[in-house]
Amino acid sequence: MSSHEIYSLKVNGVEHHVKDAWIGESLLYVLRERLGLPGAKGACEQGECGSCTVFLNGESVCSCLVLAASAVECDIATVEGLNSDGSLTDVQEAFVTEGAVQCGFCTPGLVMAVHHLLDETPSPTEHQIKEALSGNICRCTGYGRIFAAVDTVVAMRKGDK
């Protein structure tokens, strides 16, 4: 692939052609600026903040550190695709009800990280929750409300709430 060649990315189950893009662009940049999917947020662009978290072949990764052109033939999932009908997932609902959203910038990345955690570990310990969310920085909440939202989802999925 050379500089402005068109390539195709499968995002949330839909093939998108990436046109007029520089071949060195990150997946984060391509999602936001080329494909009109602004759910993943760009802040640090060096893998520190987790605001750009997406799933690549089911793995939770920082999309700023993925060369978009290398993600051809991969399954990419973004926060826009969590529920195909556009309704809120249980994790998003819990973020709302527990007040885990303040400025909201980190929220899409955190929602992805929480979904990934609970897919792999349905009943996480407090320590596992903290470790799983250690790559997602929130400067508003102090994390207490976010951990409460995780607890709420775990309880709801168990039928306790």
Next chain:
Amino acid sequence: MTVLLPKSIDEATRMLADTSSATLLTGGTDVMVEINFNHRKPESIIALRHVAELQTWSINESNGTVFIGASVPYKSMESGPLANAIPALAQAARTVGSPQIRAAGSLGGNLGTCSPAGDSLPVLSALDATIHLASASGTRTSSFADFMVGPKRNTRASDEIIAGVTLPLCRGRQGYAKVGVRNAMVISVASACFAVQDNTARIALGSVGPIIIRCSAAENYLNQVIASGLAITDDVAEEFGRIVSSESRPIDDHRSTAAYRRHAVGVLAKRLSQRGTQS
């Protein structure tokens, strides 16, 4: 810029033979940062994401070795069979960045970048890892000691791809520890891997010199203690840490001072010599 997407090591080495100036890209946790910030603009990139061979690992109980492909993510080493096989590597893997980074970063990337702060490198040094390299003209192996020659400098030829690493199964006890400015998401200020393998002590240090440092004087001291059948008492551990500190070669930089690094790495060595995971 061009981007090449090989599907096998053979295809990758042929591509690299044609463009030996190409940048090799695995997890992207280093290279993509430099590209995002315009610090590096490679003319060509060979992205190894689709080379399945680089993502395989295997444990060979009969000859006591573990092979880990260059692109196997740290996440796979944190728990499960690889963590049981090489506990120190699991401990080192767990200190890398965040879960997102550990799902992308790999031994191949750490070795390719060869930063003295590379979290896995003290483990590869202490356990005398063998590095497997492949080029269009064939394959070769290198010891870790011969591979890393300076800060961000290694003996990989420009037409070679790092294929993987062979490490010995834990035969004794081992551990890894790291100091940073906070507890997570941090580049190390000092790190150490300690192992007693077949009754022989090994200690390798990260971030306290231009390369990963093996402390031969400290190892000799501890090996005499072990050979004479004595326990690693608090006094022995203290002296071991003191010798390790004296063998470190740290510098002052934006992350820490040389004096703190020298002290910290001695403390790490002292603690690890008495701790360490049995296997």
